Amino acid sequence: MHDDSAHVEARLRRMLRDRIAPAVRRRSVPVTIAAWQVPDEPVPFAEAVRQRYEPFEIGSPWGGRPWGTTWFRVSGVVPADFGLAPETSVELEVDLGFVPGAVGFNAEGLAWRPDGSTITGIEPENNGVPIDADPGEAFELFVEAAANPIIDADYSFRPTPMGSRHTRGTEPIYVLRALELVERDERVWQLEQDIRVLGALLAELPSDGTRAAEVLRALDAAADALDPDDVAGSAGAARAALAPVLARRADDGAHRTVAVGHAHIDSAWMWPARETVRKCARTWSNVLDLMDRDPDFVFAASSAQQYAWIRDGYPELFARIARRVAEGRWIPVGGMWVESDTNMPGGEALARQFVAGKRFFLEHFGIETRETWLPDSFGYSAALPQIARAAGNPWFLAQKASWNETNRLPHTSFRWEGIDGTGVLVHCPPADRYNSDVSAADLHRGERQNRERGVADTSMLLFGFGDGGGGPTREMLAAAHRQHDLGGSPRVDLGTPAEVFADLERDLPDPSVWAGEIYLEFHRGTYTSQLRTKQGNRRSEHLLREAELWAATAAVRLGAAYPSEQLEEIWRTVLLQQFHDILPGSSIAWVHEVAEAEYARVAEDLERIIADAIGALAAGSAGDVSGGARTLRFNAAPVVSDGVPALGAAASAGPRAVGPRPDGAGWTFDTGRIRARIDDAGHLVSLLDLTTGREAIAPGARAAEYIVYRDTPNQYDAWDLDRTYQRHPTELTLESVDAVGDAVVVVRRTGRSTVTTRFTAVEGRAELSIASSIDWHEHEKLLKLAFPLDLKADRAASEIQFGHVERPTHQNTSWDHARFETSAHRWVHVAEPGFGVAVANDSTYGHDVSRRVRRDGGTTTLVRESLVRGPRYPDPEADQGTHRLVTVVRIAETVREAIDTGYRVNLPTREAVGAADVPPLVRVASESVIVEAVKLAEDRSGDVVVRLYEARGGSARAVSVDWGFPVGSTTRVDLLERPIEEGPGAREWDGGDPVLLDLRPFEIVTLRATRA
């Protein structure tokens, strides 16, 4: 037989496009349209329906301006002969002027009933609105249309003014193309789905196999059966030709795909969060509509924040969701407040993502999530397994590692072991996408890429338009049903994430292990982009720590009111900004402008809470803030600072500055612990450890050197830092260097930018402080601050949440080589036995650490901080303006000294005039156990909650925890402050008993004490 496969496939494609797809629409009639243009920001339904609507013509522009909103009131009568035939249905078809394809990045609409309930979302690939009226009846509904501009239609990464409120322009960008009542031919639509599924299956099957030939012949026969002049009349015959191949059962050993309806909705990204609220309403209305039509359809959605938005703004929709949750068809997943970044949030903040998220799901749905849900976050911190488990999540859904540029994770389903040894069961849906359309291509890729195949033959497929929302469509569900049990295809079951994890637990009793961080070999610029957003996060986290500590102390010591509600609201604001496109700096200008404003508001509120609490504590009573005459210093750090014990206040003179002495060719700072030399070019050329006599700076090298690099990544500008940046360094031009008061001040220029550096030192400290004031007007440049150190470190320790990770400084393997820019929190530490250096910061996360052997045989370990960038996409003005950052370089033999410095740099002591010292609420007698949070309980019982962790990476035995107030009993609790019921962690102590703890390396312990 001659091979006609190419001809048959081409025949089907043409027939689908030109005959079948158009025949789904049998006929249409116009409707009456009136419109109201919202003058400014979106308004609620109740306000919109009260307005005056003007007649509106198809073909007219709407929206007012980019990001504007138009409400359409749509009315008419369903023709008496519409939808009478059993194979037909009637719906309203809406084309807002969509740019084809870009679902969720486009104009979008939400259809409302006149009673204020939502019907469904309107998107390019999903633009039909069901009509409640029967033939001959009148109907009325509203369409809330959002003129959201396309920021980047074709992944060209060109700068655009559309992402800012101030530069978006004033002209409408969309024209209403269609809004009419359509009679659909469901039989033709079914035929279309048959052909699409079989055609896609054919493309995946081996072309020389019997099954492929069988499918091909059936498709050819269907094409013969279809009368091009009477598609509606012949669709049944064409379907009949396909029925036998669609009825062929899947193979016995076929891979099982559990298809979970999903809509990854970025909480802000190419749109501001205010639009995400509406995206959720549109997408979730669509989901509920589909659920009404398809009883097998199950949908999973994460992010308590998004549910909270719907609860507050769309109570009717929220109630319908709650009913589906109760039925088990709508699955709240994840249990975090948002799908946050996990590289940069601090330890307590990452814990609170789970506390806030899980509490919301428990309170509103009675649901305890079991799976952490982070398909799109840019790499996964090695602290996550322990934090997730401590919140009650033994399972973990990940995906993003499939974006690695260089290496592939060797497993699909595996045990992921965190820094403390805690494991979670990870599943990475092997189709490598979370926005599947349930195509044969995705199903077969998922089977091929399942690394556990033969052992664990179940995988998850997340389907539905995502990122910008949209969610599943009826076409996707049709594909899922047809491939449920289809010869040549993996099996498809519509189901829940829990089914997959349960299968995996059964099939993988002893799974492969991945230990440590899951570093994303991509998006390495996100540790640095949008510096002000990074600083806002860092500052907020530390202010929250202070506010909780001092407010709790004032509550226990003085009976002052604890601002639970306010703190909860502030936490939620800060947690939202940690979303995986906000904190990483990869959003449009509007988002970062809002983030900065939110951080400023939060800082003001927290400063007030702190001032009130400290004022009350200093005065010695809640009501009286005068009185007393000594200068007290309040130390919120978990380490001694300025001579004040951790977490308390005491009289202290505070830090005493050591000024620079001129030494002929520069200046010297001598703190008694170090001697630091700044040369007349403004570089740190010597940092001598006076204890050991060792020099920290590599011979002939210049430390605290700023270098500007070309920063023009091939793609994803705000996200990516390409390795080639290293090839194009530029020094800054020295303007001046002078001693000014206690500082050496250096002014340098590069391009249109100025960098002013203040070197200062404090008596008795083994460190030098480097404050950088940067007036930045560069685009597509990266500014780094370099410390070439005279020591041979094989590994660098970088702080993460509740501990640190060690990463090689060499590049032996492709994994090491790909890790050329890394995230660290407050410090990086490099050491050899007996000597080491910490580089601590108050602002940034991007670092790189490398080493090279010098001609003299010694080794230089180079630690560099990434200070600021200037990507032009998606925010053309990213990072422009003034910034201030502090870096401290410290002689630190041990990690513990690095930890101390990290806390002190980020939590300077505060001064207040007071009467008596304030003893801490809790004292921990251990060199290695650190208190991360002191607060009152979430349930507002007044109990004191303390979170601590082993910070050095070693076991700690018999660590005594002493309460500084009368205690009824102490209980070990989980992150949600619930008693740990069983296992080694379950412990309770009576008030009088000494609380003694054994901690494994990096273990987190949460204690809850009742007040006697």
Ligand SMILES: [Zn+2]
């Ligand atoms: Zn995302």
